[in-house]
Amino acid sequence: xxxxxxxxxxxxxxxxxxxxxxxxxxxxxxxxxxxxxxxxxxxxxxxxxxxxxxxxxxxxxxxxxxxxxxxxxxxxxxxxxxxxxxxxxxxxxxxxxxxxxxxxxxxxxxxxxxxxxxxxxxxxxxxxxxxxxxxxxxxxxxxxxxxxxxxxxxxxxxxxxxxxxxxxxxxxxxxxxxxxxxxxxxxxxxxxxxxxxxxxxxxxxxxxxxxxxxxxxxxxxxxxxxxxxxxxxxxxxxxxxxxxxxxxxxxxxxxxxxxxxxxxxxxxxxxxxxxxxxxxxxxxxxxxxxxxxxxxxxxxxxxxxxxxxxxxxxxxxxxxxxxxxxxxxxxxxxxxxxxxxxxxxxxxxxxxxxxxxxxxxxxxxxxxxxxxxxxxxxxxxxxxxxxxxxxxxxxxxxxxxxxx
Amino acid sequence: xxxxxxxxxxxxxxxxxxxxxxxxxxxxxxxxxxxxxxxxxxxxxxxxxxxxxxxxxxxxxxxxxxxxxxxxxxxxxxxxxxxxxxxxxxxxxxxxxxxxxxxxxxxxxxxxxxxxxxxxxxxxxxx
Numbered sequence: 001x002x003x004x005x006x007x008x009x010x011x012x013x014x015x016x017x018x019x020x021x022x023x024x025x026x027x028x029x030x031x032x033x034x035x036x037x038x039x040x041x042x043x044x045x046x047x048x049x050x051x052x053x054x055x056x057x058x059x060x061x062x063x064x065x066x067x068x069x070x071x072x073x074x075x076x077x078x079x080x081x082x083x084x085x086x087x088x089x090x091x092x093x094x095x096x097x098x099x100x101x102x103x104x105x106x107x108x109x110x111x112x113x114x115x116x117x118x119x120x121x122x123x124x125x126x127x128x129x130x131x132x133x134x135x136x137x138x139x140x141x142x143x144x145x146x147x148x149x150x151x152x153x154x155x156x157x158x159x160x161x162x163x164x165x166x167x168x169x170x171x172x173x174x175x176x177x178x179x180x181x182x183x184x185x186x187x188x189x190x191x192x193x194x195x196x197x198x199x200x201x202x203x204x205x206x207x208x209x210x211x212x213x214x215x216x217x218x219x220x221x222x223x224x225x226x227x228x229x230x231x232x233x234x235x236x237x238x239x240x241x242x243x244x245x246x247x248x249x250x251x252x253x254x255x256x257x258x259x260x261x262x263x264x265x266x267x268x269x270x271x272x273x274x275x276x277x278x279x280x281x282x283x284x285x286x287x288x289x290x291x292x293x294x295x296x297x298x299x300x301x302x303x304x305x306x307x308x309x310x311x312x313x314x315x316x317x318x319x320x321x322x323x324x325x326x327x328x329x330x331x332x333x334x335x336x337x338x339x340x341x342x343x344x345x346x347x348x349x350x351x352x353x354x355x356x357x358x359x360x361x362x363x364x365x366x367x368x369x370x371x372x373x374x375x376x377x378x379x380x381x382x383x384x385x386x387x388x389x390x391x392x393x394x395x396x397x398x399x400x401x402x403x404x
Numbered sequence: 405x406x407x408x409x410x411x412x413x414x415x416x417x418x419x420x421x422x423x424x425x426x427x428x429x430x431x432x433x434x435x436x437x438x439x440x441x442x443x444x445x446x447x448x449x450x451x452x453x454x455x456x457x458x459x460x461x462x463x464x465x466x467x468x469x470x471x472x473x474x475x476x477x478x479x480x481x482x483x484x485x486x487x488x489x490x491x492x493x494x495x496x497x498x499x500x501x502x503x504x505x506x507x508x509x510x511x512x513x514x515x516x517x518x519x520x521x522x523x524x525x526x527x528x529x530x531x
Contacts, residue, residue: 309442311466315407315415335442346440383421383470385446385462386439401438402515 009356016206022253026246052252059255061189073180074104076199076214083225092142099341127292128157150182155291156300165194184258207254211247269299272357279370299357304348307387308380316376408501414471422460432524447516468506472513
């Protein structure tokens with residue numbers, strides 16, 4: 001079997017060799033605990049962590065003291081949402097979020113609802129986007145937090161974050177933004193974008209898995225959190241636990257590279273995506289782009305191939321590492337909650353595939369991938385009773401199906 | 405998810421793909437499932453006397469659904485109508501080593517056989 005082509009950059013990214021190189025000494029020689037104050041090993045680790053904070057803060061326009069290291073975005077999301085709710089309980093108990101958020105946000109909100117928090121889940125438009133007016137309309141006197149993601153992980157749709165942040169600041173409500181997919185891919189500036197809390201993961205930006213951070217604003221307003229992990233009081237009491245020094249150094253180097261190469265990376269990903277979509281659309285009919293083509297992450301292409309089921313399509317492209325928009329590959333048979341929230345019919349949701357292009361994707365890979373997709377879709381459409389019916393001119397919505 | 409070799413074989417080399425004239429008196433057509441559920445099977449039989457002499461299918465669905473219907477056409481070819489109706493989804497599950505989450509694919513294939521036979525019988529009755 002030939003080596004598969006990796007097109008799942010929204011799931012995770014390969015570690016950039018330059019990142020790995022920066023990390024290695026912190027496994028081997030500089031293995032000190034950053035909290036050890038009594039010897040050189042500890043000082044060296046602390047120095048590395050301090051430098052890392054600066055590099056990460058620089059990428060997002062924050063100050064180093066506003067960075068709280070975590071194991072990744074999921075933990076940062078838990079800390080932000082639960083920590084705010086607990087700290088500001090006397091101020092209110094209402095959160096506004098989106099139906100299209102990542103499960104880490106949705107499931108944390110579900111947990112909070114069991115503890116008396118009221119959550120408004122805004123429905124995105126048909127392209128997966130929210131408007132500031134929609135958020136404004138959901139605001140209440142007791143709204144303490146708005147949690148809207150920067151860019152959606154399944155479809156890549158980018159929200160009007162700056163406007164939503166400005167609204168939150170006008171209303172005196174905190175704004176948390178899950179920027180896991182956006183940091184390093186599009187310019188992020190927590191000052192200009194009016195963000196109070198923001199999370200990111202290293203492994204989405206060519207860094208290692210298992211490390212990320214939460215940005216916590218320190219002034220205008222100063223955001224306070226109740227820690228969700230008890231222990232040694234690391235990270236100014238907000239997240240106890242020995243710091244993952246090699247991971248943090250890797251996250252920082254990844255951020256530094258993104259800051260230097262953001263424009264180049266984005267142009268590369270956009271060009272590859274355009275190349276891919278052009279080939280696919282030229283060869284196949286009934287293909288739909290899921291998401292907002294005007295406001296879309298550079299490397300993300302979520303396509304629905306009508307009349308072909310997603311899981312069977314993935315089987316037909318065994319040399320492509322991609323992700324299906326329907327969760328049929330897991331134990332549940334539900335189509336993607338994001339596509340459902342957008343009002344994409346279940347039928348098209350079952351037919352969707354997410355292709356992700358990134359720093360290490362080549363034109364040759366894109367061309368081979370497009371050829372394989374086209375050939376698999378054609379083969380499956382020859383097998384598809386739905387495609388046959390459509391070609392015969394039958395309107396599928398008029399058929400009396402036997403739902404099961 | 406890991407697919408069994410037999411599922412992969414049917415997926416890569418589906419048997420009896422195609423369509424028959426659904427208006428022919430010798431043909432019975434069964435269409436089961438729904439697009440929004442992620443699988444639709446069309447199974448057709450050509451009958452002479454009470455024997456299925458040919459079978460064709462088209463399936464929109466996952467690899468297991470394609471394999472289940474492909475296998476079903478193989479099994480019913482040459483069988484008498486009553487014998488075809490005795491095919492149980494559990495036999496398909498066993499033959500293809502389907503995991504629990506894919507059992508519904510085998511159920512759909514059994515339903516498709518039954519629907520095709522019924523369609524043929526209805527046509528004969530209304531002659």
